[in-house]
Amino acid sequence: MQFPSGTTADLLKLIAEHPLAWLVTHGDQGFDATPLPLLAETDAEGALVALLGHCSRSNAQVRALRDNPTAVALFSGPEAYISPALVSKPQWVPTWNFTVAAISVEVEFIDDETEAAVARLTHGMEAGQPQPWTFAEAGPRIAQMLPRIIGFRAHVTSIDARFKLGQDESAQTVAELIAGVSDRGLATWMQRM
Secondary structure (H helix, E strand, O other): OOOOOOOHHHHHHHHHHOOEEEEEEEEOOEEEEEEEEOEEEEOOOOOEEEEEEEEEOOOHHHHHHHHOOEEEEEEEEEEEEEOHHHOOOOOOOOEEEEEEEEEEEEEEEOHHHHHHHHHHHHHHHHOOOOOOOOHHHHOOHHHHHHHHEEEEEEEEEEEEEEEEOOOOOOHHHHHHHHHHOOOHHHHHHHHHO
16 A cells, blocks of 8 residues: 655654654664654755754764765654544454654765754754753853764655555544544644645
């Protein structure tokens, strides 16, 4: 079955709401994966063109990405098992609803933008806090940490986004699922789609 890919807005919402992605690489030592928060960067038309992030310079993936900059960023949003108990149809079968994206990228290390990358990520993550934290609050610790971190921009080469949220069901079944699913975040995505 082909799952709906959603719109660019759906993809950007998934990344904004669930920024922790697995950055997966393959090098001489085989596959490697690191969970990293990533920020979406868009062009003038609003299309996703890159993912901004940073990682430890000692991360084995840094060396692997210098040799071969191709990687995949895997994002996963709300998901859940959907039981037939939620539906009034006698022969309805269980399924799994989910919001995911696999984004192929070419990673470019941006050493001179590391501090800016960390600041942008921090600003983005702190935006919803009652009293957002700032770099100034860390004092000299930031200067001690920055040499151990390297910023990167992962240029998007392809996107495989899938939003399987009951779009193939009748309006009545979708309404029953939305009312009954325990993950309200998933229910919101089901309503959205």
